[in-house]
Amino acid sequence: MFPSTMLLATDPLLSEPIGQVDLLLMSAKVLTAFAFLLVSVMLLIWFERKLISHMHQRIGPTIAGPWGILQTLADGIKLFFKEDLIPSNSDRFVFKLAPYLSLVPAFLIFTIIPFGGDFNHTSTQTDPAALGTVTWRDHATYLQIADPHVGILLFLAMSSIAVYGIMLAGWASGSKYPLLGSVRASAQMISYEAALGLSVASVVLMTGSISTHDMVAAQAGDGFAGILPNWNVLATGLVPFFVFAIAGTAELNRPPFDLVEAEQELVGGFHTEYSSIRFALFFLAEFMNTITMSAIIVTLFFGGPAGPVLIDSIIGSDIGWAWGVLWFFAKLFVFLFCFVWVRATLPRFRYDQLMNMGWKLLTPTALLWFLFLSAINIGDSQGWHRALVLAVSLPIMLLAVVLIKQAAINSSRTQEQEHTQQPLDNSP
């Protein structure tokens, strides 16, 4: 179809001939994305500090560079030259490995994000695969590093691997606070991944594809009544978006779900024993994950780079694709802002409340909504009347909610009983 975009995904053994242009395009995209991520992390940290300062009615960084914009760079340089401490009680190999385990997935997730391109249907382009392409020297390519067949599953896989980084960091530190942090991390991230995956499933159901490019292509164009956009956030009925946003925040370990590194409880959580550049790598990974998670939210629910083209050419050259980049970053920025806003507003959850919310609220909600969407989808394909589908599924959902609620009440009662019966004394 489009060789350069499919380079590694469809042909991992490179059996077909690859042209120089393909390689050039691929390297250019990889380099751009890499540089973009590094620079944007730097700017995000500055942005977050500055924004939260103003929400706190403080000033924030002002010294390094204009408006303190180089503060992160200064901090990075400082951290780079600090002494690299490895606790004597630690497992040295795992201790050194852990930061990379959390940093590399953060980069890899971004490879599946379409960050530009013109996704508007025109008379000449009607094939969904042809949407959002940019042509350079007769080579059409997507503005996306790779569009593998596994698509959005890569995101789920990579965010699972990132858990290892945090878990092993705490485990290998050889100290108690990091251990508590890593236990919290593995429990939290694994349980929230269920909700995350189920809300992604709803989007996949609406799109009919797990490719991120297809998701964006499916969201392009006008939606309901020609006024609202055709975004999945509306098409899936808001619920998966909210579940994804909450579970995503928990997956990022950002406030109010930052129990993993809850400073007031666990000092630094999993990275308590880390210093110098190793600490900086965790820091970098965390903020990079914030960017990629926002990008994933934009891709899944808000049409990615899809948006109207207002001026389609300057001095004869076609700039339709640049509008996609612009829309993408505008949407991305909104979510970055929201993450900071939430951090400034909410107190932190407690560990058990967090697990309750994950398992008793978010996962069942995401699952029920997914089944509901499936019912509607099947009904539509079978030609059943929609009112009939609703009339059947709504009571069933209601029943399920009541049952789950009852189960939660029962379980907490049992838990309470066990708690009171727990003997304090372990003497014979």
Place this chain on the structure above:
Amino acid sequence: MTTNTRLSLDSTGEASVDSKNHSAISAESAVLRISEAEAATAAAITSTETASTVPTDNSRVLLNMGPSHPSTHGVLRLLLELSGETVLRSKPIIGYLHTGMEKTAENLTYVQGGTNVTRMDYASPLFTELAYSMAVERLLEIEIPDRAVWIRMLMCELNRMSSHLLFMATNGMDLGAVSMMIYGWREREEVLRFFEKVTGLRMNHNYIRPGGVAADLPAGWRDDVSDLLELIEPRLDEYDTLLTDQPIWRERLQDVGIITTEEALALGATGPLLRASGMPWDLRRDEPYMFYDQVDFDVVVGDHGDCYDRYAVRLNEIRESMRIVSQIADIMPEGDFRSQNKKITPPPRTRINESMEALIHHFKIFTEGFQVPVGDVYAAVESPRGELGVYIVSNGTSKPYRLHVRAPSFVNLQCLPHLMHNGLIADGVAIISSVDPIMGEVDR
């Protein structure tokens, strides 16, 4: 030690406490009765030793929290016995800020004493000064002018506000509401600005002295006070929006760290900790000192005795203090701001230039101080943290023979093991915060 055993849980330096090995640990108690040496041994068990000595119970961990920990309010140290994240028993360890202030007081004259005691509770310094001055004045059996008393009340109520605002800040921070920290400090700063105008200092004022106060209120103080009240009133409503009605905030605090009135009384707790459990005990009303019987205010009580009640009690005590302050601003009589007793009050600067006697008095007061009749006295005030008492034994010289401070933070701190029992670490942080200890006062 192979890599495999290193990766086991024991290698992280934790060790379970086996009561067979540590007979000092009592059963059924929330208090961890274990000596530091035992704790050190327990924590030092290595992975190879653990296998042989503590094979049965690996579920308990001794965790050291503090003295340098972000949420132990300075240098409180807690030894926690954990099962998972549940705190089974705990032991508060104090003394990391001990500077011997009570002993120092024996070597300072009564005139100098104010500078010493003000540094104990650094979040509400005026209250220690007040209790100290009241004790000295009772020994001297002197009356101080009405205006001085009203000024003391005004300043103390403002100080109660600033101290509770500081609590709002730290409580918010400990629960992860970091914005609240900044907002609390911001409002406290406004109060401190007024203090600076009156006393010259933001903290450690040495403003309330035996015989009155150090200086009269500056011109235009009424406007400053009313501006301050106007500023803080809406900000407290903002706190309500940000925290009081916030579901996560309620979830975190309600039913956490419950203490009943009986338990609180048995442990000697006073102040918001006792009032939140439902007991309306406030020295300002129950044993009125100064002119508290002439102002109208409510004693705020809770009814669950949990962290949320302690938060709510303090928040509403700020409002009550504001009520008192606005009444004082209306009442404030004219007159002297300190006693005219020449043996106790130094003469004004201008008098020294024209009067030999004034010069002598000035010299005597600031070198050897004034003599205080033999006797002992206890004066107690209601500080933001509870009953703050100063006990002085005088042997007739110009220095106290013994000075003891009944510090509410110190007494309230012994509730911690009871409050933290069977809670999570996160609850423990909320509880330490809600007891609101000031370590300077605990260690003295």
